[in-house]
Amino acid sequence: MTSLPRSQHIIASGLIAAVGVSIAYISYTQEPAEAYVFPRLISAVFAVLAIWTFVKAILGRTKVGNGISGDAMLKMAPGLVVTLAYVFWAAKALGFYTATTVAFFLLLSLYDPAPHTQLKTWAKRIAITAGFVLVMYGLFAQLLNVFTPREILF
């Protein structure tokens, strides 16, 4: 195992251990105590297992999980940024259908292996995006009657 995944394992298991210990601390200190009977039970097991995993990671004995390579990180980063912007900001600010159109088209443009230099492939991307948004509109707005935030355009 190279040093990069090992350090990643330490960071990941350290974070989980921190969450486990925090939950155990909250469970054993918060009031009313009756509300925390079950959380106390599970948080104790959670904290013990999380600390065990953390210690194993520090000792370099973590055998499971490959971590994330720099290459994978670089490839996923733009998609992740678009996804998070879509979910946490655009969906509500621009409206579901507008935001979906933009996010869908951006993701296709970023990850579609077809060449970016041909007009035909751009037309195909626009057609797929329009088709998908129309299907979503038909399904959710018309068929299921789900009211979604609508700000710009529709």
Add this chain to the structure above:
Amino acid sequence: MGDVFTPINFGLLLLGTIGGLILGATPGLSPTMAVALLIPFTFQLEPQQGLILLGAAYTSTVAGGAVSAILLKIPGAPANIATTLDGHTMALKGEGAQALQLSFLASAVGGLFGVFLLIFLTPVLAQWALAFGPSHLFWLAILGVTVIGTLDSSSVVKGLLAGCIGLWLATIGFDDIMGAQRFIFHPSVSGGINVIPALIGLFAIPQVITMFTKGRSRDDAEIISVKRHPIRLAFVEVFRRKTALFIGTITGSIIGLIPGVGGQIAGLVAYDQSKKFSRESEKFGTGHSEGVIAAESANNAMVGPSLVPLLTLSIPGSPTAAVLLGGLLIHGIFPGPDLFMNYPQVAWTFIDSMLIGQILMCIFGLYIAGLAARVARVPHAVMAAVVLGLAVFGSYSVQNSMGDVYVMASLGVGMYFLERFGFSAAPLVLGLILGPIAEANFIQGSMIANATVGMGSYFFTGWLNWLLILIVLASVSYSIWMEVAQRRYTTKDDAVAKEEALS
């Protein structure tokens, strides 16, 4: 049975079957994820209609996964891994259509047997489960989490840890006794974590991000065109290979009954056993029809029995069954021993629809294999964007709340990173779903215990309590033993490889 054939119910069955075949054939869309994404579409339906759609989709996605396994060497689901071994080789030899036909026929035989097992075992087990008290139900919930945690993960500790994370997530929000708010760190979760957005996020978003990590590359797998092949010959072939069909069906059914083991193990064990019992074992791996028949009959035979513990004890036998449990809960139906007393029509219509669904899956599978093959070629970029859109709309539609969308995305992104470090989504989901059952029965049991015999006696005496505790301990011990054995084996292999390199 008549309820299945009303126009709306039969229409939904057809829709679920055809949709499931297409979703299953799409690489990257697992049955669990497909069913999770479909749940929001059932909100407008009656409970039994929703379950017909989900049950049909479950059956067909498992079978549809064979399409990409055979034509692209990419298993549509983990359950189809064994199918790639001979199915893809058959396709390379120009026998793709025959491999697809054999897989759908074998799936139908295995699936029908599995559903018959579901029909006969469920009422018996449900009757027996009526005797369960709060302490037994508490141990059952713990059993569900530990069995899935230990069997579905590559590390026992990480599996159990994921189960604990799920159980903790289930405690977020109001507690039932005092009405106090617990672990509210963001207004989105003030009412607790809704199971459906969590399921969608935990299963769909990691897959979307995984597709991103592939970048703009195309799949290296060779896409094989399907030539016509007479169905009659496939019928003859599948029933000529009785041993493989029998082993696959029986192995899949038995493995399906064990919570947490899943279709992947069923397919691989059936493949391995068929190879051992075959007169032509040397042909396995070279495009032999017995390999496809054994693997596919096993993974579909598993579907029915995996629902037995769900419908009788509220313990999902597989991750997809866990998602179905979420679907039941969203319709206000709590599975368990009372299901057949309180909602007999819903329960039996669902089971009957699974039976008809297997036959429809076979018919459509045989005729639309060519179309499904085309779906298997959809680029990752399109799939990622489609799944993301469905996940956002589906999560929002649960309660018309942006909070659910935030929960879905946060859990999904978190799960992607957890998966990279060896954690599995299934135990986490089980913890989340079974957490409220475990807590309610623990609290109820504590009250009874405090008023009567005391906690120790209430939770740790009686043969049923001990049986459940022993199964919990046995499953954890067995998994630890397997993990240690596997590690020793790997270390030995490494040592041999090093020695060979040095010499």
